[in-house]
Amino acid sequence: MSQTIVKIDGLVKRYKELTAVDDLSLEIQEGEILGLLGPNGSGKTTTINCLLSLLSYDEGNIEVFGSKMTPDNYKAKAKIGVISQNVAVFDELNVYENIDYFCGLYIKDKKLRRQYTDEAIEFAGLNDFKKFKPKKLSGGLLRRLNIACGIAHKPSLIILDEPTVAVDPQSRNRILEGIEKLNRDGASIIYTSHYMEEVEQLCSRIIIMDKGKNIASGTKEELKKKVNITETIKAEVRNADEETLSKIKQLPHITSSEYDGKLLTVKCSGGKHNLIRLIEVLNEHELHLGRVYTELPTLNDVFLEITGKQLRDKED
Amino acid sequence: MLLHMLKYDFKIMMKNKSLLFWLIAFPIILGSFFHLAFSSIFDTEFQADAIPVIIIDDEGAEQLSDIMGQVESDGETLFKTEMLSYDKAMKKISDNDAEAALDPKSLKLYMSPDGSSISQTIVKQFIDSYRINTSIITEAYQKDPSKASEVTERLMSDISLIKRGELTEGSLNIFDQYYYNLVAMVAFYGSLVGLSTACRNQANLSASAARKASSPLRKSTAAASGLLSAFFAESICVVSSISYIIFVLGENLGKELPLVYLGGIAGGMTGVSIGYFIGSVGSLPENKKSSIITAFTMTCCFLSGLMDASMKLKIEENVPILNHINPIALISDMFYCLNIYSDHKQYLINLVSVLAVSAVFCALTFIFTRRKKYASL
Structure with missing residues (x-):
């Protein structure tokens, strides 16, 4: 039976008039990857900082590894690894020294620390950059160094706060693969992001946050069941007229349709053969089709359904 | 750790x-x-001529004139002093006939508008030094009256700026x-x-x-x-x-x-x-x-x-x-x-x-x- 390693109960954190975290409760079981998904400003990082006892909070209770989390709960802190949103390394130290420095905050034995540092360098693929100063590293390598510094001491609970912000796709994939490996090796993980694809790929359980509240939680399958949409059909069509669009809207199980002059987007709720029926209508009106594809509901659809707004900012 | x-x-x-x-x-x-x-302020070539300084005829003028007359650079007198009334001193300053005029009471310095900047810097440094040395005596009296006379004696024995004379056991x-x-x-x-x-x-x-x-x-x-x-x-x-x-x-x-x-x-x-x-x-x-x-x-x-x-x-x-x-x-x-x-x-x-x-x-x-x-x- 899995053990509860983090328990947050009724957490409230206010910044003057703004309630950053509003009565949030959650639990993390041993071995799981919990995703905290929400737009910027939804309270994910504040929750993490309260959990780490860096931030004071107004109400609630936080327990980690069965004991109340306080600034001097060193026993619990020794089992946690933190990878923050901002790269937390020293510009004056090289890659090896940075990892060794942070590993040394947890591991006293010199020999063991050296071994762990080497393993972290190997894990992050930084073997060729050991002597490099952080300023000489690319954005992706810098993020990998940030991760290596947080996991070198082999923590049981790893907290990753938006670790892939401003990272190229290649490095992002490498980071995500690394996180999956850490989990396979036995670490429990809290992963915060506003990238739904990452959360969908990684997390065994997801909490969607907005305005400091837990607005939905469950596995990705459970969450998707909460939306009315079963599939979204997208078709490249030119010159569709009002009559055609009107006919499409009248088809069964169609909940909405949008057309921007090039791409027709149709959302369906249940039913079968929706795609076939749509193509029939388009053929009847002698419209030439380009690419046609269907998408299953995403976490963005879940967020949209609950809050009425997009999960991700347009600039993201 | x-x-x-x-x-x-x-x-x-x-x-x-x-x-x-x-x-x-x-x-x-x-x-x-x-x-x-x-080190460039006291260039020896520059010091070939003594710097003309007027001392306003007031309380302490003679004493200040005596002290300034003793200041030497490489064996040459550094200042050429003259005692005049306030009005005459101001006229000489404005006519550029003297580099500076000194009020012996307040130690206020009046500079000639067209004077040599190096000469005027030397006069100003002298006055600053004079003020500090005077203050040392006062301070010595306050901190340790028994040592004050010794300090005064040393201070007054040599007030040369150029030689940086050792006024006490150290440098002043x-x-x-x-x-x-x-x-x-x-x-x-x-x-x-x-x-x-x-x-x-x-x-x-x-x-x-x-x-x-x-x-x-x-x-x-x-x-x-x-x-x-x-x-x-x-x-x-x-x-x-x-x-x-x-x-x-x-x-x-x-x-x-x-x-x-x-x-x-x-x-x-x-x-x-x-x-x-x-x-x-x-x-x-x-x-x-x-x-x-x-x-x-x-x-x-x-x-x-x-x-x-x-x-x-x-x-x-x-x-x-x-x-x-x-x-x-x-x-x-x-x-x-x-x-x-x-x-x-x-x-x-x-x-x-x-x-x-x-x-x-x-x-x-x-x-x-x-x-x-x-x-x-």
């Missing part, structure tokens, strides 16, 4: 280029600048005050080292500090390691600066070198602990705290006489409390006492005061940061 932290904290500090500039390069540049400026040259202040400034720039250390330990100031705060590292260990390495790094900078002034520029900071170094190191510790305290309290970002410290340091330097040696005296005359609370004035005063007084009593009092200030700020920082949680990050 402490040794591990110490090793890296020291390494980080000694690789911080900005800190090294302010603590090593800047004092070297400024010290070299002082050296060049002061006005230019030495600039170097004392320079060393005091380097010592107080330790506050930047302290601030940098605080930024590595306070989770609201840097991401790396937040990571440290999330680790099982005890706050006391982090603070002890940070402060010890900061003290050590700052001491290296102070020792380098003092050594440069003494051994490269050949300036005289006194005969008791170990005590000069000790005073500088103690001043550096005070700077570090004040900077660490400022860095550890309040929620301003590092750049703002750094600006506050730099502005505060430069103001204290100005008030203690780094830009104008007579400033400290003017403050002593008008707002004496400022000299007693200005940390740079306190630190430079340590070197001054070391040179002026033949015993170490006043030096030790200043040394203990400076170390006590350091201890108080360290203790306050430990109290403020213990079990600290932040309202915002």
